[in-house]
Amino acid sequence: MSKAKLGKKFTQKSAEEFRGRLLGWYDRHARILPWRYTKNQKPDPYRVWLSEIMLQQTTVAAVGPYFNKFTEKWPDIHALANANEQEVMREWAGLGYYSRARNLHKCAAIVSKQMKGTFPPEQDELKKLPGIGDYTSAAIRAIAFNQPATVVDGNVERIMARIFAWPDPMPAAKKDLKNLAAAGLFENYDERPGDLAQALMDLGATICIPKSPRCGACPVSNNCMAYKKGIAAQLPLQEKKKARPRKFGHVYWITNGKGSVLVHRRPPKGLLGGMIGLPTTSWEEAGKRPSLTLKDLKGRDFGTSVRHVFTHFELELTLKTASHKGRLPEGYSWIGAEDIENAGFPTVFKKAVRLFLSQNRA
Template sequence: MDHATKTEIALGQKIAPPMLDWYDQHRRHLPWRHDPGIKANPYYVWMSEIMLQQTTVATVKSYFEKFTNLWPDISDMANAPLEDILQEWAGLGYYARARNLHKCAQTIMQDFNGQFPETEAELLMLPGIGPYTAAAIASIAFNQRAVVVDGNIERVMSRVFKSYAELPKERAEFYRLANLATPDSRVGDYAQSLMDLGATICTPKSPKCAICPIQPHCLGKLEAEGLPRKAPKKIKPTRKGLSLWITTLDGYLLLERRPEKGLLGKMPGLPGTDWIEGQEPDIDTLMQKMQFLPKLEHQLAEGEAKHTFTHFHLFLSVGKITLSNTCDLPHNYFWLSLDQLDEFGLPTVFKKAVSLAQR
């Protein structure tokens, strides 16, 4: 509690009791969440927290249920082929999370005898687990006192303490404030109560202050929509690329397994050029790479597939090529029956390219 004022300390001590009372009555019922009095499943907590990074609860629910049906426990996940996990992850985005999910499961089986470590320090040693996730697992799954701070909790802390700290450069200030308010018992329930409050009541716009359980203690309620302060968003650059829709007369589509390193690593996709900012797609280099095919003349589909990644916008042209039949392929390419395409786990950007090619 370094640098904390008496006012901050007193305010921090007032937050947990009403939040826990509110949580007992109004908590969200989520497929990975345990009921009061029942110990949480660490496997469920871990998987849900990895899936929820940069993704909404509504989107994650169906993926979580699918994954836990396919791989009910940590050993099932560790023994699954990475390609299967990546394919089922398709559409959830940020594919490094899926690769780390698999690697983390294997590490737990090999180094921790299949049991999740219970402390933040040990959890931080695992692949794909950073400070927030380690604190969330330690508190929710093992009821260890850990300071959990996600975007919802940053927003609640900024308003309750009326903090003008700016995101992202002053993020440590919200950790300091959250530490003042974190109780010594029911830590996991308390962390989840703040997550729920931020998702349903203390929302970014039009917060429902009138029904907030900690509204009487909130110093920033009169200027809630202006908190937390955020640095202006940087303008995202635009990149361009060309993907190839290569099909055969007997109903097969050529796909490429992308390199392990880089964006969408090890995911299947349409063959294509690199995605480059400030220049047109390098079609000549692509055609040289595809010389194992007997025919390379392509016709451009009308329009472009548009997709936004974390750091850039992508405009993807699609070239259409029809071959008389399949042929032998290098190891990172494979043929897929067009009948299986709708159920196949292509990343969203390539689903958009497929839609453009099929118009």
């Protein structure tokens, strides 16, 4: 271990102190969230699971309305399991990372039909279910079952990096930061493991925030080396990020002369798999010609383009209009132009539709 890391770990005493301060603060300042339970309520594993799947890579603010919509429509695991997959995909539209919606539905079917509607509390068993990985299984175990589990997300990594003034940059430091939290804070802590996990999430979301941490309001500043050294805002260090690659293609507004617009259900696997959207060419890197499944289509330039950032690349689609009267290949269908805004498109297609409609209506 390098000199800069020597002695950086929780002792039993410092961990108890840290948890005591943090949980005292949480009891006074816990955020009120639609999926949150108060001290005297028994968590419903269905709602905990649903919220944790929705929160993967997605903000609390974005998830709130979706969580409310889903739980109103499908109040328990059996209702969700019995829903039509395409309806689930449509209700998920706009939340992104669409494989989550497919896995959600698959997972609901397994828990409802093979487990009598009961989620298992063991992490190993939870991880066998579709869409549940290391972090989500730990969060469900801690929050839904109040059982000890190491719940480390980006918030907790950032807090640990600051508490210990960790010298290594992210993402290489992730493993060490998780081990620090596991060994000192989480392992064998069985008094309030669910609250501990949620208190850390709240601390990371409201006080120990990425750019300008609010150390003056922090309940654990006495335990924080970065605060004492005056370097909190610089941590965690980051390795230089490579620029995202860019891809290009065309997106089409194709009409049939009878007031309908052509839509395409994308193949079940891959990016936006199973989602419905406008027809597009393939998405290619600069210099490669995008290809189109609809043969002999002559598109006219619409004079603008739409941009969207995915996790691993940026996409620019030029807008084109066309008309089509022939037979349709598999996956294509017509819908009334008036229904297009409520068709359940993912965000990239919603952006394109907005542009097509705004300029058509102008």
